[in-house]
Amino acid sequence: MTDLLTVLQGRLEKVLGKKVARIHEALGELTLVVRSEDYLEVAKTLRDEPSLGFEQLIDLCGVDYSDYDNATWEGPRFAVVSHLLSVQHNWRLRLRVFAPEDGYPLVASVTPIWNSANWFEREAFDLFGILFDGHDDLRRILTDYGFIGHPFRKDFPVSGNVEMRYDPEQKRVIYQPVTIETREVTPRVIREESYGA
Template sequence: MTRLETLQKNLLTVFGDDASLSLSHDELTLEVPVDAWIETCTALRDHNDLGFEICIDLCGIDYSGWRAPTFEFDSTLFPHRFAVVIHLLSVKHNWRMRVRTFVPGDDFPVLPTLFSVWPTVNWFEREAFDLYGIIFEGHPDLRRILTDYGFIGHPFRKDFPISGYVEMRYDVEQKRVVYQPVTIEPREITPRVVREDDYGVGR
């Protein structure tokens, strides 16, 4: 039995045969409901047959517009617009896996923090909050980490304009940096491709 098959067997033993488990690119993904987020992650860390001591990454995902022509959310594909994915490592067993949960509240997504389970998620959760606007309830210091203090919005949301909402410049008269509405006209650039009429034919 391979290491991956052993991990899959252990996960099904711990969480039951009806656990939402999938295999892709030689890595297992466990899908967890929000109300079992902390409990499941704690078991992944503490159970001797799993032993995921380290959370090596956490990120947010905005599924709006996924396989759809607009930014309208397609609930037939995913239960909620936003999801959080963590990547776990077990040094003891030398295996990895990912865990995903869909966060309810498409306008104001809220999820319990994993800080008490893996303190390493501190800055990861701050990044997901900054870029996607996902609130991690109970986080000890949830504030922006990449954008400026006066930044408006969450730039990784798919409905966020490419040019943003405000721009900053140095004002010579005031002798300080000031914020003002964006002066750039948003436009869509379509690249032009010029080719011969018989390009690629018979070559």
């Protein structure tokens, strides 16, 4: 671990205390895991505490752990991961919170803290079905309003549930069950003597 990450870890442990569920290093950044009941308060502290100063939320995404680690994962299924940046201290932090219920994944919205989270939270709702308590406009952002399900969930069918097409007789877009026929894809064989010719 670099000196900068060691300093950051020390500050996080000092300021947040028992609100830290876990801290570990991955890919040159620290990952801070917090409980869902502490998520909003920790986010405010990360932004407002001068010794931390995470003034920017760069990204927020949902994660479905149901098939993680060859389906041996035994923790909660859904998590929200935020990537934070402190320009004044020149460090980054990955903040992870797990939704306590798999059937109704709900975590607090951080849009009052970082307004850049608005569309990111809508995307996580649309693609994973994660709900954000306190978000004032939680609606689909990438799929259409009639879309059924959440396509980034691991149990979502690869071919989807319905498809849409334009019907020239009815002069409108219609939805119908998926009509994709399964096929076997045979790879082309590239022979060295004709390669690049």
